[in-house]
Amino acid sequence: MSPDDIFKAKDPDLIQSMAAMKRAALEARKIAIQTGTSITVRDNGRIIRRSAKELERELQRQIVEDQVL
Secondary structure, eight states: OOHHHHHTOSOHHHHHHHHHHHHHHHHHHHHHHHHTOOEEEEETTEEEEEOHHHHHHHHHHHHHHHHHO
């Protein structure tokens, strides 16, 4: 099921599940940064390992972008 399918669903719980998954992913990244561990993610169909340092740089970049917008 694609994100578009989820947003078009009739079940309100299913519609909100995308936001819940995004919150869970952000929390997992924050925990990985705090503990200095890597996480495994799927990116464009590829499974890759992201180090805590990479995650921290990405989070900082996102914070800066959010402030600029």
